[in-house]
Amino acid sequence: MITLHNIKGISRKSGHDTDANLWTEFYVDYLAEQEDGECVECGDIIDMGWMCLDGGDEYCLNHVEFCDTDGECSDCERLEEMEIVAQCIGQELEVTVKTE
Ligand SMILES: [Zn+2]
Numbered sequence: 001m002i003t004l005h006n007i008k009g010i011s012r013k014s015g016h017d018t019d020a021n022l023w024t025e026f027y028v029d030y031l032a033e034q035e036d037g038e039c040v041e042c043g044d045i046i047d048m049g050w051m052c053l054d055g056g057d058e059y060c061l062n063h064v065e066f067c068d069t070d071g072e073c074s075d076c077e078r079l080e081e082m083e084i085v086a087q088c089i090g091q092e093l094e095v096t097v098k099t100e
């Protein structure tokens, strides 16, 4: 089970784990001949879930939980600060997921 903090976005959400790795929600696009994902924790074959962009691990929705503390979580605050730094040095945090 991973816990994601600092969830952002509407159609394709992203968030950070406690190690500041960036995760993003993904959907397998069968029309684009993308392949199913596989949860690294339970091995379930999934057509949607969360993927770590720093390593490529995929998790099903049963093994992801979301921090929802309205900014009172110290991890959220720490990650928020890190993201501001990343934007200041010009890093684009919007991401595109390839599941091939
Ligand atoms: Zn799973």
Ligand SMILES: [Zn+2]
Binding pocket: 004, 005, 006, 067, 068, 069, 073, 074, 075, 076, 077
């Ligand atoms: Zn949090």
